[in-house]
Amino acid sequence: MTQDEMKQKVAEAALQHVKGGTIVGVGTGSTANMFIDALASKKDDIIGAVASSEVTAERLAGHGIVVLDLNEALTKVDSLSVYIDGADEFDADKNLTKGGGGALTREKIVAAASDFFVCIVDESKCVAHLGAFPLPIEVIPMARELVMGVAGKIGGNPILREGYTTDNGNIIIDVHGLTIADPRGLEDELNSIPGVVTNGIFSHQGADVILMGTPDGVETIGL
Ligand code: 5RP
Numbered sequence: 232m233t234q235d236e237m238k239q240k241v242a243e244a245a246l247q248h249v250k251g252g253t254i255v256g257v258g259t260g261s262t263a264n265m266f267i268d269a270l271a272s273k274k275d276d277i278i279g280a281v282a283s284s285e286v287t288a289e290r291l292a293g294h295g296i297v298v299l300d301l302n303e304a305l306t307k308v309d310s311l312s313v314y315i316d317g318a319d320e321f322d323a324d325k326n327l328t329k330g331g332g333g334a335l336t337r338e339k340i341v342a343a344a345s346d347f348f349v350c351i352v353d354e355s356k357c358v359a360h361l362g363a364f365p366l367p368i369e370v371i372p373m374a375r376e377l378v379m380g381v382a383g384k385i386g387g388n389p390i391l392r393e394g395y396t397t398d399n400g401n402i403i404i405d406v407h408g409l410t411i412a413d414p415r416g417l418e419d420e421l422n423s424i425p426g427v428v429t430n431g432i433f434s435h436q437g438a439d440v441i442l443m444g445t446p447d448g449v450e451t452i453g454l
Contacts, residue, residue, distance in 0.1 A: 235261075237353035237444025238317075242266040244442050244449045245315045248349045251276040254304045256341040257291060258316020259284040259334035262351050266315050267291055279304070281311060283341045284334040285398050301344060314345035318352050318438070319364040319431070325350070325438040325453050326414040330367030330431030333397050339429050342436040350438035354445045361414055365390070365405035367431040372402050374426020381424050382406045385417075401428055 232240075242265035249255055249270065257267060257280045267287065270280070271294035279297030281304050282288035291298050304311065316338055320328040327350060329335050342348050358364075366387070370378045375391065382389035387406035395403055411417055411432070418432035441452040 232446045234353050234355065237446070238262045238351070239265050240449050241351040241353070241442040241444045243269050245349050245351050246270065246273065248313045248315065248347065249273055249277065250312050252278065253312035254278045254299060254308055255280045256311040256314035256345045257282055257287055258314070258338055258341075259287045260317040260332045262317035262353075263287060263315070264290060266351060267294065267296070270294070270296060278307065281341055281344070283316065283338040284332070287334075301341060305344065311341065311345040312347070314342045314348045315351060316342070316348070318350050318356055318433070320356055320358045320361050321350060321352060321438065321441055322358055322361055322414070324414075325441055326361060327433040327437060328361045328364050328366060328431050329433055330369070330403070331364065333367065333392070333395060333403055335367055335431045336369045336397065336399060336429045339433065339436050342433065347440075348436065348438045350441045352441060352443055354443055357443065361411040361432065362409040365407045366409055366411070367392075368404045368406065368421060369397055369399070369401050369428040369430075370404055371426045371428065374424070375402060375404070378404055378424055378426055382421075385409075385420070399428065
């Protein structure tokens with residue numbers, strides 16, 4: 232089975248977590264795109280979806296799925312029923328690294344507004360410790376050198392994502408070469424640097440369940 236076929240399987244399996252009459256949070260990336268395509272079959276059952284990026288909003292709308300702004304959604308319901316998204320890495324405690332597609336901040340916000348986070352990945356994303364995938368940090372542009380300096384002091388090699396601006400108008404610094412022994416501690420430490428909007432460690436907003444695609448089918452981790 233190819234990597235794309237494994238992604239397709241988990242995207243389809245995630246549909247079981249979509250409840251009728253609710254608002255669904257939707258992530259960003261190639262696996263999330265496959266989920267959006269699958270979600271089209273349930274578009275008349277749900278109130279609508281909240282997107283974690285402009286790209287995701289366009290794809291949802293292209294399928295005729297109602298797209299709600301998060302603020303608007305939270306005037307209709309107390310919380311989104313589920314958030315469904317991919318990841319760049321996950322560990323045994325369901326901590327994630329996200330932001331390869333640059334949407335980490337909106338992803339973290341929508342995850343925080345949701346009752347349950349279903350992470351959909353192929354088996355290549357499973358790691359013993361986060362850090363092999365460069366850790367993205369969304370930064371307000373004037374704080375670029377400040378944040379790069381701190382990232383260097385904690386042992387990383389920070390590299391500006393050239394020519395990239397987030398949906399929020401900010402830059403991304405990718406920190407290479409970290410071995411992340413304490414995901415929650417590092418998430419908090421980096422987020423405390425003035426000018427950091429958020430970083431791509433999802434420990435506070437880690438997954439509730441991970442659907443992992445393998446050549447043998449979909450493995451459920453954490454339920
Ligand atoms: C985007 C993300 C994605 O979830 C992550 O990059 C995984 O993407 P893909 O499903 O294409 O492997 O965090 O910001």
